[in-house]
Amino acid sequence: MAQTKPQLGLQPVARPKRNYPELEDLTPFTIGITQTIPEFTPDIKFIGCTKNKANTNILLTGNLIKVGALPREYYTSMESILDSPGYYAWMIFIDGSFAAAKTFSNAEILSKHGDLYILTPKPVIAAGECRIDPGRSVVYNFESGTFMKSIRNDYNDRFPDASISYEQFYERHITPMWVAAGAKNVQMIQEFQGMIRYGVKMNAANIRKYRNAGFTVRKFKSKKNCNTYNLARLEHRHASRTNPNLGNFNTVYSSQPNAVPYEPYFSEGGKKSRYTRKRIIKK
DSSP states (O other), rough: OOOOOOOSSOOOOOOOOOOGGGGGTTTTTTSSBBBOOTTTTOOSSSEEEEEEETTTTTEEHHHHHHHSSSOEEEEEESSGGTTEEEEEEEEEEEOEEEEEEEEESSSOOTHHHHHHHHSSSEEEEEEEEEEEETEEEEOOOOOTTTTTHHHHHHHHHHHHTTTSOHHHHHHHHHHHHHTTTEEEEEEEOSSOOOOHHHHSSOOHHHHHHHHHHHOOOESSSSSSHHHHHHHHHHHHHHHHHHOTTTTTHHHHHHTTTTOOEESBBBBBBBBBHHHHHHHOOOO
């Protein structure tokens, strides 16, 4: 009979979970944990790497002040989104009011939690993403780095090693709110990758919406190249705040020996480039 080798070194000891009786009487509205961003302002420029359905690495660069052509769908009640299937960013405020923004692409321009907060700058008790399916089915999470990271940390600091996690505590109260609004088959999931990021793929029609709104669309052969270009642009932009004589970024960057190559997604005439047409993207 084979003998088990002894494990060397210190082994982690599982800390026992603790019951906090006060959690039975508290709700997200009375627990006293909220998040606000008093000095939050939208960034004038948007820069982000994403992928379309053909897995082409896309970089969008644009001025958020000039994006009037982009669709903006904001809602102020749970009931109002249940008959409109799609992906949303949502949040609930301390006074019980609700806000949601429907997103049409994984770039989430104008549909981030920060966009909702600008419209209604009140203390937030919970925020996340949700998917509304036909028949008023709801799948939601508490993924919002802007708000829930701080709320989660405050909860864990106040109730260390609690037998009920912060997701379970908030689900206990948020799910009944969905049901009361008329939702069916409500499910909370612990999504760490982002529901919208992987559920709403970019397609050709969406990319054209960005271009028509004034965004510059570039494509890269790898995500690494996209991120390298993105980082260099951010550094140039930051340096330009103190030194306005640095010159145009693309001119400066393209002259560097280590500059990564990229191609415009659209030609001057507005048609997809030859590279993109080979990878035709269906709606």
